[in-house]
Every structure is written in C-alpha cells, then in structure tokens.
Amino acid sequence: MLESEDYQCPYCGEWVEALLDLSGGDQQYIEDCPVCCRPILFELRTDGESWQLQVRREDD
Ligand SMILES: [Zn+2]
Numbered sequence: 001m002l003e004s005e006d007y008q009c010p011y012c013g014e015w016v017e018a019l020l021d022l023s024g025g026d027q028q029y030i031e032d033c034p035v036c037c038r039p040i041l042f043e044l045r046t047d048g049e050s051w052q053l054q055v056r057r058e059d060d
Pocket of ligand 1: 009010011012013014033034035036037038
C-alpha cells in the first residue's frame, strides 16, 4: 500500500511529495531531492496503517 506525504527538503526548503510503502515496516533510506539533487535521509516508522516520516540531512 502506497501513501503519500509532503515533506520539506532539509537542504533547499522546497516542498516535495514522497510516496511511502507502508508494507515494508520501519525503514531508513536515502533519496535524492528532486529539486536540488542532494541526498535526503528518510526515516519511516509504520505499523502498516499509521506512519511517521522524518527527513534529515545525510550529514547531520
Ligand atoms: Zn532539495
């Protein structure tokens, strides 16, 4: 199941929509910002229904 959530890029501050795959459970992954192309660290916590998304700079 895919959900979408808007997040703010920690580098350039642009709002971007992320697609979240809740079927995989808790996840940490890196995706490049589609605007500034810098690597964003995503931390997704989910029980398959509700979720919490945190985004951080990779170098934090
Ligand atoms: Zn960015």
